[in-house]
Amino acid sequence: MLIIFQELTKNFEQSLLASLIKNDKKEEFEDLRKNLITQSSKEEFGDYQCNICLVLSKIYKKNPRDIASDFIKKLNKNKRILDLCKDLEIAGPGFINIKLKDEILIKEIKLNIKCPRAGVPLSSNNVKDRLPDKVVVDFSSPNIAKEMHVGHLRSTIIGDSISRIFELRGYQVLRINHIGDWGTQFGMLITQLKDLYANNLKEIDQIKISDLVEFYKSSKKRFDNESEFQERSREEVVKLQSGNTESTAAWNLLCNQSRKEFDEIYKSLNIKIKERGESFYNPFLKSVIEELDYKNLLVEDQGAKCVFLDGMTNKEGKPLPLIIQKKDGGFNYATTDLAAIKYRFNKAPDGDDASRIIYVTDHGQSNHFAGVFQVAKKANWIPENCQVDHVPFGLVQGIDGKKLKTREGDTIRLKDLLFEAVRRAKEDLLERLKNENRYETEKFILNTSRVIGIGAVKYADLSQNRITNYQFSFDKMLSLNGNTxxxxxxxxxxxxxxxxxxxxxxxxxxxxxxxxxxxxxxxxxxxxxxxxxxxxxxxxxxxxxxxxxxxxxxxxxxxxxxxxxxxxxxxxxxxxxxxxxxxxxxxxxxxxxxxxxxxxxxxx
RNA sequence: GCGCCUGUAGCUCAGUGGAUUAGAGCACCUGACUACGGAUCAGGGUGUCGGGAGUUCGAAUCUCUCCAGGCGCGCCA
CATH class of the missing domain: 1.10.730.10 (Isoleucyl-tRNA Synthetase; Domain 1)
Incomplete structure (x- = not known):
């Protein structure tokens, strides 16, 4: 009904403008046209409502009901309004209720029956001879050598849904998996790999991901406790960054092992996403520093290169820096994120030519993104008419209101969580079949419980306002009644x-x-x-x-x-x-x- | 200490400045099957919208302040 809404708005605007001109208040028009018509707050009031007369009453210093009555007289002379509306009614202190004609609604229903998108229009940028605008949606983003957990679930589900909505509207959507495939942690991982497998890198093909998680923990433990190991790990980072063959091979092995596990999860969730990890931006990091330096934004502080942020302070009340280059010369995630913004907005072939970038991460990263966006703006890396959005979401909590954990206090693995949802859905289904004396094939049972289980997990998450923390409960999401x-x-x-x-x-x-x-x-x-x-x-x-x-x-x-x-x-x-x-x-x-x-x- | 977010019915939550009555679901009670799948529908009642102040013709919604909770806060991502 969007088109009708727009048409109504247009015709109401004409009447408003005429009224303002007559009363010598034309300058108010731009302000007043915002939200001129809105959806009715209650069904019984009609389809739409217009509240402008109450605002006009202050400007004109007249009774709002009288203004409304004049307004309706004027609108009733408008042929298009007469075509669309059953009646325009003054209500309460001076609201105008708008009720559409039955035949207009039926006409719309007929159009929607024919429309493959059930009435959703393509975005206005979708014109002939031109590619539609491109939207980058950055979501999921697990880390190499770590297993996916519930934290990744929200990002993955919300990011996927946002992507699908933009696709329906006819945008080009680039779904990006900004996986953690680079950084200092690889120093310790590769060092551990080399220690355990004595330089025979071919053998580690046998490693399974659950081993890899243990492997991450053990190398972290050594890194935290053994200074000699720490030292070698740092050297390993340098080797990796300089492209050493052996280190790169080890890195690739670690990435491939993780990738297999991620793909399994994405397959069960039916997620399509393009992997483009942090390492992709390595060639562009240096120019981030150079350009910030050239634009006089870079300040050296305690050996690190930073951009100081407006309106943000640290514990001592001093301006907070965004560190772009560490004192050891290394780059960090702020550097990568800035390089990514530049790349994504850049024209092809050296960029994505995006018009909007959407980041779906937990709320804990809000400050980080606020800082990164601020620096990107200062450096002029966000082109005109382009937009960056951080889409934050809250924690996943257990039924006790605390961060979701296993009974042993460990992070819950996504794989286990999805399996459990499907298992419970199957249990419910079998119970029902028994009660109803129904017989179904094994194939039906497996597919039905899979669709219900996975669907329940996704819907429970998506149906919550993403900003707030979300209480995870199998019983609620699988309930047969309610908003499930x-x-x-x-x-x-x-x-x-x-x-x-x-x-x-x-x-x-x-x-x-x-x-x-x-x-x-x-x-x-x-x-x-x-x-x-x-x-x-x-x-x-x-x-x-x-x-x-x-x-x-x-x-x-x-x-x-x-x-x-x-x-x-x-x-x-x-x-x-x-x-x-x-x-x-x-x-x-x-x-x-x-x-x-x-x-x-x-x-x- | 600073920053961001949250606070709405017993519980879980919607709520896009507007109408005497702020909405759902769950839970609880009462009805409706000769039916198109009753996994449904109809009815039943709860609220200092965290407190206070301000802006406004009008505030759950905007501003300020206080209280409570969560998360983050210099070289991890």
Whole structure:
């Protein structure tokens, strides 16, 4: 309904401008046109509302209801408004309620039935003869030689969903896995590797990732306790950075081992992402320093090269530096992140030519990104009309409200967590089959529990406002009622059930007239037509939980419709009208779940 | 100490400056199956929106301040 909303806004703006000119207040227009029309705060008020008359009453020093009445008179002379609106009504102190005509809503429904994106428009930059804008989404980002844990789960799921939403809108999306494949920790890892495998680098092909995690711990322990080991580790970093063949081979082995494990997780989560780790930016680090120095932003402090940040202080109240080059000459993550910003905004072939970069990391890195973005702005590395966003998210907590850990106090491995979700989903399913005396094949059982288990984990995470900490509970996410993945999936199963039993031949090719009278039908129609506005709001604010809220409301609205309105038993034309609503609900649901990265089922 | 974030019903949370009544879900109680999958639907009631002040015609929402909690704070990422 976005197009109608825009058209209404345009026509209201014309009337507003005319009114302002008449009252000699034209200069207020730019301010007042913002949010001129909004969605109704409550369903019973209509489709949209306009609150401008209360603001005008202060400017004109007149009664707001009188202003509203004049405003409506003017609008009623506008042919387009008359075409779209059933009536314009003054309410309360001077609000204008806008109710759209039934035939306009039906027309929109018909358009959405035909539209593969269920009414979501392509972004305005999507024009012929030009590539659409490119958005870089930087998410997931596990570290080499460490196993993925729940912390990576949120980044991965949220980043994937944001990527899918931009893809639907027609942007070019570059999903980047900025994995931790470089840095000082490799000194100790490679040194340990060499100690244990006595320079025979071929043997370590046999190492499995769980060994590698132990291996990380043991080398960290040695690094912390043995000064001789520490010294050799530092030398190893230098060797690696200078491209020593043996060190590079060891590094590659470590990376490949980890990569296998990551890919397994991404496969089970159905995540597509391009690996481009920190090491990718190594050739560009030097020029970051040089350019900052050239622009007089670089300050040497205690041997390190820094840029001091505005508005941020350290424990002593002194300005906080962003360290770009350590006193030993090494680079750190700020350097890499700056090089990455430069590269991503640069034109091809030496860059990605992005127009927006989105970072999905935990909230703990907010300060870091604020610093990096500030320096990038100072250095003029963020081009005009381009945008960087940090999308922070809170901790994953256990049911006790503390950071999620195993009973032994260890970090929970993502692999184990996903396995457990699927295992519980299967247990529930088997129990249900038994109670209902149903028989299903092993293949059905495996697939259904996989879709429900993984879907539940994803949905539980995405349906929360990402800013707040999130309480992880298998029982809640797998619950069959409430705002959960199983409830949504069940709604789809009900629609599939109708389609299976429907013996009416599809006559959609003929132009049929749709007719609605029941309150539940109109509620469903209005809910279906809000889909595009939800997607647009997520594109702006990067809050996938709004899609989940919408989906849950859509399912509730559909289930009421399903409960109170017979479909298959009706006479032909009513039946067709109602089946069309089922079709569009199904399409919107499937598309939305796809945007959340959740698979769907016909039966469950 | 400083910075960022959070504080809304018993619990978990939505809430995009606007309408006498601030919304969901869970949990609890009562109804509705000769049905298109009842994994559903209908009804039932809770709130000093952490406290205080300010801006405004109007504040859960914006500003300030205080309180509580989380995270971060110089060469790890």
């Amino acid at each position: 993945a199983p409830y949504l999936l069940y709604t789809l199963v009900r629609i599939s059930g109708i389609n299976r039993k429907n013996d009416l031949i599809d006559e959609s090719k003929h132009s049929i007239s749709l007719n609605y009278e029941h309150e539940c039908e109109w509620r469903l129609i209005r809910k279906l037509l809000k889909f595009d506005e939800v997607i647009i709001s997520i594109e702006k604010d990067l809050m996938p939980n709004r899609l989940c809220n919408y989906l849950f409301e859509l399912c509730q609205t559909y289930n009421r419709f399903y409960d109170q309105v017979p479909i298959l038993k009706e006479e032909k034309y009513k039946k067709i009208s109602r089946l069309k609503l089922c079709d569009l609900t199904e399409k919107t649901l499937k598309l939305s779940l796809e945007l959340l990265g959740i698979e769907t089922l016909e039966r469950m």
